[in-house]
Amino acid sequence: MPLSAQGRMSGMTHVLDPDALSDDARALSVPLPPYRDVTRSDSAFRAFLHGLPGVDQVGAEARVAQLGTRSIKTTSKAWAIDTAISMVDLTTLEGADTPGKVRSLAAKAKSPDPTDPTCPRVAAVCVYGDLAGVAREALGDSGVHVAAVATAFPSGRASRAVKLADVRDAVQNGADEIDMVIDRGAFLSGRYLEVYEEIVAVKEACGDAHLKVILETGELVTLDNVRRASWIAMLAGGDFIKTSTGKVSPAATLPVGLVMLEAVRDFRAATGRQIGFKPAGGIRTTKDAIKHLVLINETVGPDWLHADWFRFGASSLLNDLLLQRQKLRTGHYSGPDHVTVD
Amino acid sequence: MTSAPPSPAQPHVFEYAPAPESRSIVTIAPSYGLFIDGEFVDGTGEPFATINPATEEVLSEVSAGSAADVDRAVRAARRAFEKTWGPMRPADRGKYLFRIARLLQERAREFAVLESLDNGKPIRESRDVDVPLAAAHFFYYAGWADKLEHVGLGSQPRPLGVAGQVIPWNFPLMMLAWKVAPALAAGNTVVLKPAETTPLTALLFAEICRQADLPAGVVNIVTGAGDTGRAVVEHADVDKVAFTGSTDVGRSIARAVAGTQKKLTLELGGKAANIVFDDAPIDQAVEGIVQGIFFNQGHVCCAGSRLLVQESIHDEVVAALQRRIGTLRVGDPLDKNTDIGAINSAEQLARIRELSDIGEAEGAQRWQPAGELPGRGFWFPPTVFTDVSPAHRIARDEVFGPVLSVLTFRTPDEAVAKANNSTYGLSAGIWSEKGSRILKIANQLRAGVVWANTFNKFDPTSPFGGYKQSGYGREGGRHGLAAYLKGADQ
Numbered sequence: 001m002p003l004s005a006q007g008r009m010s011g012m013t014h015v016l017d018p019d020a021l022s023d024d025a026r027a028l029s030v031p032l033p034p035y036r037d038v039t040r041s042d043s044a045f046r047a048f049l050h051g052l053p054g055v056d057q058v059g060a061e062a063r064v065a066q067l068g069t070r071s072i073k074t075t076s077k078a079w080a081i082d083t084a085i086s087m088v089d090l091t092t093l094e095g096a097d098t099p100g101k102v103r104s105l106a107a108k109a110k111s112p113d114p115t116d117p118t119c120p121r122v123a124a125v126c127v128y129g130d131l132a133g134v135a136r137e138a139l140g141d142s143g144v145h146v147a148a149v150a151t152a153f154p155s156g157r158a159s160r161a162v163k164l165a166d167v168r169d170a171v172q173n174g175a176d177e178i179d180m181v182i183d184r185g186a187f188l189s190g191r192y193l194e195v196y197e198e199i200v201a202v203k204e205a206c207g208d209a210h211l212k213v214i215l216e217t218g219e220l221v222t223l224d225n226v227r228r229a230s231w232i233a234m235l236a237g238g239d240f241i242k243t244s245t246g247k248v249s250p251a252a253t254l255p256v257g258l259v260m261l262e263a264v265r266d267f268r269a270a271t272g273r274q275i276g277f278k279p280a281g282g283i284r285t286t287k288d289a290i291k292h293l294v295l296i297n298e299t300v301g302p303d304w305l306h307a308d309w310f311r312f313g314a315s316s317l318l319n320d321l322l323l324q325r326q327k328l329r330t331g332h333y334s335g336p337d338h339v340t341v342d
Numbered sequence: 343m344t345s346a347p348p349s350p351a352q353p354h355v356f357e358y359a360p361a362p363e364s365r366s367i368v369t370i371a372p373s374y375g376l377f378i379d380g381e382f383v384d385g386t387g388e389p390f391a392t393i394n395p396a397t398e399e400v401l402s403e404v405s406a407g408s409a410a411d412v413d414r415a416v417r418a419a420r421r422a423f424e425k426t427w428g429p430m431r432p433a434d435r436g437k438y439l440f441r442i443a444r445l446l447q448e449r450a451r452e453f454a455v456l457e458s459l460d461n462g463k464p465i466r467e468s469r470d471v472d473v474p475l476a477a478a479h480f481f482y483y484a485g486w487a488d489k490l491e492h493v494g495l496g497s498q499p500r501p502l503g504v505a506g507q508v509i510p511w512n513f514p515l516m517m518l519a520w521k522v523a524p525a526l527a528a529g530n531t532v533v534l535k536p537a538e539t540t541p542l543t544a545l546l547f548a549e550i551c552r553q554a555d556l557p558a559g560v561v562n563i564v565t566g567a568g569d570t571g572r573a574v575v576e577h578a579d580v581d582k583v584a585f586t587g588s589t590d591v592g593r594s595i596a597r598a599v600a601g602t603q604k605k606l607t608l609e610l611g612g613k614a615a616n617i618v619f620d621d622a623p624i625d626q627a628v629e630g631i632v633q634g635i636f637f638n639q640g641h642v643c644c645a646g647s648r649l650l651v652q653e654s655i656h657d658e659v660v661a662a663l664q665r666r667i668g669t670l671r672v673g674d675p676l677d678k679n680t681d682i683g684a685i686n687s688a689e690q691l692a693r694i695r696e697l698s699d700i701g702e703a704e705g706a707q708r709w710q711p712a713g714e715l716p717g718r719g720f721w722f723p724p725t726v727f728t729d730v731s732p733a734h735r736i737a738r739d740e741v742f743g744p745v746l747s748v749l750t751f752r753t754p755d756e757a758v759a760k761a762n763n764s765t766y767g768l769s770a771g772i773w774s775e776k777g778s779r780i781l782k783i784a785n786q787l788r789a790g791v792v793w794a795n796t797f798n799k800f801d802p803t804s805p806f807g808g809y810k811q812s813g814y815g816r817e818g819g820r821h822g823l824a825a826y827l828k829g830a831d832q
Contacts, residue, residue, distance in 0.1 A: 054775040056795050059626030069466060071361035071678035080356070262625050297356040298669045305356055 029200055031235040032271040039235065042193050049192055049231060055223035055259055064254035070294045077290070081325045082120050084289040084317075085112060087307045089147055089278065091126040091315050092342065093154075093246065099134045101342075102127055106138035108340055113322050115338075116329070122318065123307040124177060128153075129170030136174030147212070148175035151202060154216070154245035156181040160198060167205040177210040178202070179313075181245060182229060184219045192232060199236035212278055212311075213238035217256045218248040226256055230263035240276035246313060251281025254295060261299040277304065280313025286324040289317060315342060358671075361678045363465045368452045370459075370542065373403040376411055376565060377548035379418035380558025385411050387566055392541055395462035396675050396684040396719040404541050407564035412533065412573040415562040419504040419531040420579055422559030427531050428501060430557075436487030439527060441554040443480035446473065446519075449550070453543055457515055458675040460542040462684030462720070463638050465676050475800055476519035479818075482802035483527035486823060490528065493823050500828040501529030502605060503581035506574040508595075509544075510587045511537035511686050512641040512742075518544055520806075520817045521584050522561060528826035530582065533562045535574050539687050541565040572598070580604060582826060586643070589740075589766075589811050607815025607825045609643065609807060611740040612768030614789065615761035616646030616797060619754075620655045622773035626795065628662045631746070634771060634797035636670065636724050639685055640744040643812075644769035646797050648737060650757055653750040660728060660748060667724050668711045682744060685720040694722050694743035701727050701736035706747070732763055740766070754779065758786045767809030771797045790816075 030036050038048040072080055090109045092101060106125055113119035124145035125135045132148040139146060148170035152158035158166075167178055180202050186194040203211050213233035217226050233241045241260055244251035257279050264275045279292060289312060296304050304310050319339040327333050373389065375382040387406030394401055407415070422428075427435065446453065450473045457468040491497050505525045509517040514536060525532050536544035544563050551561045564570055568591075575583050575595050585595050586609040599606050616634050618627045634646025651659050675683035685691040702708050706727040715721040722743055730737050730747040737747050751757040761770055770789040772780050784792040790808045793799060800806070805821035807813060815825050 053622070053624040056623035056626040056775075059623060059629055059795060062796075063626070063629050069470065069678070070358065072358060073361045074359045076357055076359040083356075293356060302355045 032273055034270060035235055039193060039196055042191075045192050045196065046190065049228040052227055052231060055227055057223055057255070060223055060255040060258055064258050064295065067294050067298060068254070068291050070291075072290050072294065078325075078328050080290050080293050081286060081321055081328070083305065084286070084293060084312065085321050085325070086120040086123060087311050088122040088318050088321075089124045089126040089280070089311045089313050090122045090318060091246070091280075091313055093126070093128060093149060097128060097131055099131065102131045102134045103138045105342055106135055106144070108318075108342060109144045110139065110142045112318060113325065114340070116326075119322070119325065123311055126179065126313065129166060129173060129175065132170050132173035132175040145177050145210075146175045147177035147179055148173070149179045149181075149245075151180040153179070153181050153214075154247040156183050157185070160201065163198070164201060164205045167202055171205070171207055171209050175209060177212060178206050179212045179214055179242060181214045181216060182233065184216055187220065187225070187229060187232075192228070195229075196232050196236045199233055199238060203237040210239045211237070212240035212242045212276075214242045214245055214280070215260075216245055216248055217243050217253075218250050223255060223259045226259045227263055230260050231267070234263065234267045234275050238275065240278050240311070242278040242280055242313065244279075244281040244313075246281035249282070252279030252283055252313075254291060257292060257295055258299060261296060261304075264304070265300045274303065274309065276309040276311070278311040278313055283312055283314050284316050285320050289321060358679045360674070362674065363451075363455055363458075363469075363676045363678055365455050365459065365676060368456045368459075368546075370402050370456070373405075374541070374545050374565070375405045376407050376415070377545065377551075377561070377563040378411070378415045379421075379562065380552065382548070385564075385566070387411065387570065390538065390567070392460060392539065394459050394719075395539075395686050396716070398718055398720075401459060401542065404545075404565045406566040407535070407570040407573070409573040412564055412570065412577055415533045415564050416504055416506070416574075416577045416579050418559035419533050419562055422557055423501070423503055423531040426557040427526075427560045428529055432488040432490065432529070435526065435529065436484045438554055438556055439480050439484030439487060439523065442550055442556070443477050443484060445550045445553055446477040446480060449546075450474070450477070453515055453546060455676065456546055457543050458683065460540045461511065461514060462675050462686050464680040464683040465678055466680065467638060472513055472516045475802070476515045479516075479519040479523045479802045483523035483823075486820075487527040490823065490827065493820050493827070495824060495827055499528075502826060502828055503530060504579060505530045505532045505582040505584060505826065506577060506580040507532055507534045507584045508571045508574060508587065509534065509536055511540040512638060512643070514540040515543040515547065517586055518547060520586075520822075524817070524822045525582075525584075525826045526560065528823055530826050531560045531562075533564060533574055533580070535564050535566060535571045538565075538567040575599065583607075584815075584825065585609070592813060605825070607807075607817070608813035609815070609817060610768075610811060610813040611742075611766055612643045612645065612808065612812050613648055613738065613740050613764045613766045614644055614646045614769040614771065615648045615650050615764070615787075616771040617650045617751075617757050617761055617773065617783065618652065618655070618659060619757075619772075619774040619776075619779065620652040621775050623775060623795065624655070624659065624662060627773040628659065628666050630771065630773060630795070630797045631663055632666055632670070635746040636667075636682055636744050637798050639682055639722070641686060641690070641742055642798065643740075643742075644791060644798065644806075645742075646769070646771050647741060647746060648761075648764075649746055649748045650751050650760055651748060652757075653752050656748075656750050660726070663726065664709060664711070667726065670711070670724055672713065672721070672723060673716060682724060685722050685743065688720055690742065691720040691722060694741055694745060697736060697739060697741045697743075698725060698745055701730070701734060701745075701747070704734045704736070706730045706734055706736060732760060738764065754783060758783060762786075762788050765810060766812045768807075768812035769793065
């Protein structure tokens with residue numbers, strides 16, 4: 001049985017919005033107020049999404065470039081590294097994945113730095129659905145979540161019945177978090193309501209499992225599209241919005257992150273429901289990770305600086321975080337032999 | 343930002359540990375002379391102290407140039423114009439300018455730290471904006487030095503002679519570059535008077551001139567206060583006066599040079615309208631508003647100090663703006679994470695306070711973010727006034743500080759009318775996702791620079807200058823050369 005996702009979801013107080021609605025695990029077949037009627041028809045939904053304020057690409061890039069100059073040193077760097085480690089969804093999504101590989105990843109997730117017990121564990125292990133059971137068993141009661149990609153990941157090109165079966169299978173195997181992909185074909189041809197309905201259906205199929213909605217922003221291309229897709233996913237009941245599968249380049253860029261964070265910020269201000277954010281793919285260094293933490297800190301604030309609300313989808317990032325952590329502890333850089341291979 | 347109460351699900355706030363830029367890279371002498379004819383010499387006026395506005399610590403003592411010192415400097419400049427710089431092959435003049443540009447880049451950190459110490463601006467800005475732009479101006483005009491016949495002023499444009507230049511304290515090095523680079527490229531020599539409160543980077547620039555082996559007398563730097571500036575402007579052997587500063591001083595300079603052979607350019611005050619339409623990219627517009635008014639503590643003549651926002655989105659924009667301002671980091675200018683530094687002087691701080699108090703007394707609503715300011719030094723928090731009417735003084739007078747006045751409009755025509763309803767006309771901003779609207783409004787605004795979906799962006803290739811009481815003449819681009827060449831109408 002999957003671990004309950006409710007432990008971390010219930011009792012959340014909205015420090016910025018005391019009047020906010022509390023979260024509940026209901027499947028949202030209609031959007032939260034004040035957006036109840038926006039999905040009443042294709043044209044209404046289209047008008048709503050195209051009525052969202054535009055994004056100026058140059059301005060968004062300038063903003064993240066400025067935030068990129070933040071200088072995070074000493075104690076704040078140490079805190080940032082530990083926080084980043086606790087937010088990693090340690091990921092393997094290869095055709096060659098085996099139970100052995102997943103077990104080794106699970107061991108690393110529970111104890112990322114075997115030489116240092118004070119090192120935090122990661123947030124989750126992210127695998128294909130058929131290996132969720134192996135991960136579940138290996139992780140036991142460690143508190144590390146099991147995330148599985150589903151819905152014909154990464155392309156999403158399958159019938160809805162197949163996608164929903166994929167989700168149910170992953171949940172049954174022990175996944176307590178599902179990372180789905182949206183139908184980019186439907187999105188790019190303007191069939192927004194279809195994208196929405198599919199997410200609603202997947203959310204229902206998830207049951208208690210936590211739903212992350214992958215927008216695959218590298219295929220949506222424009223920041224206006226990123227904002228619209230973010231709103232579709234949030235209105236449809238996704239618990240997280242996630243940038244990418246990691247299979248398409250560019251993946252998690254900072255301007256995309258900025259726009260998605262603005263979306264979760266605006267959505268909570270309007271509805272009271274807080275949605276998480278997960279950049280995935282392309283984040284390989286501690287420097288990249290810290291830039292994302294700074295981006296969160298100065299865009300949505302500390303409410304999102306926790307693994308319940310922010311994750312890094314990454315594989316090689318963890319080892320760089322560990323090397324930097326060792327460097328802060330010992331004062332000198334060690335080599336790749338001082339961290340474990342995945 | 344709202345701080346989160348302790349709770350198991352909530353981590354502590356992500357504090358940034360201090361990240362100060364080291365000031366050991368720059369050596370500040372206990373005292374400085376005037377830079378005349380390639381040498382540092384003592385001035386005959388009463389020396390004065392220059393302080394760090396963030397701490398009120400005295401940085402150095404600087405010579406004040408008397409009328410006699412200015413005369414020496416002008417004579418040196420005249421000699422250099424006649425003997426070395428004027429007759430020099432234009433391509434060789436270009437080589438010197440390229441050399442200066444490269445030296446500015448090589449010693450960029452030194453200049454950035456010194457600028458932040460003397461001026462109070464955040465190191466992020468001096469490092470990423472002031473110093474790179476100063477070098478860019480020298481590179482740009484170096485390229486023009488041997489191509490003046492292509493500027494569009496006839497086949498053989500001639501330099502004017504000796505240029506007397508008086509610059510302000512808000513961008514000390516950058517204003518120096520805007521003045522010196524085109525003057526030298528056109529074949530003139532210069533006597534430059536830096537602002538009284540910020541002389542140090544100009545004196546370091548004098549060192550660069552020596553390092554570049556620039557012939558003696560081509561660049562002369564005479565420090566001092568208003569009297570020194572007046573002596574430069576009124577000197578009979580000066581052929582060209584270039585001034586950037588307040589409208590009042592500019593007016594008196596215009597009177598002083600009236601009836602003389604001197605050519606004059608003035609870059610004066612401003613009260614720019616930053617117009618946000620309801621179809622604007624709101625998040626980027628908020629960034630642009632912040633950049634427009636809080637860049638360099640609002641000590642910017644082209645600052646977007648009047649926000650004109652369409653009434654239908656007023657509340658949304660003001661709320662977003664306040665949320666964003668709450669994340670601005672005010673404090674130590676040398677900290678790499680500081681967004682807003684110190685006000686440049688006690689005098690300027692007093693003026694900002696006075697005008698803000700008048701704003702409140704006239705009925706506008708003052709908003710400032712929570713947070714403490716440092717105990718020593720000159721500080722003013724980022725401030726937003728709402729319920730401002732076009733009749734209020736904070737909507738008309740240049741505050742030259744981090745103070746934004748918010749006004750509303752209903753239609754594009756009203757936006758244009760309100761934007762143009764100012765004695766100034768230096769710059770303006772338009773925020774809209776609709777290109778046709780931007781082009782139409784830009785043509786209707788009486789302002790020298792109109793930014794679209796951005797603000798406070800500078801580039802050496804782009805001319806800069808004002809309408810009305812914001813001055814006349816253009817700096818930057820080809821137009822900037824016209825101001826330093828004979829027979830050229832601007």
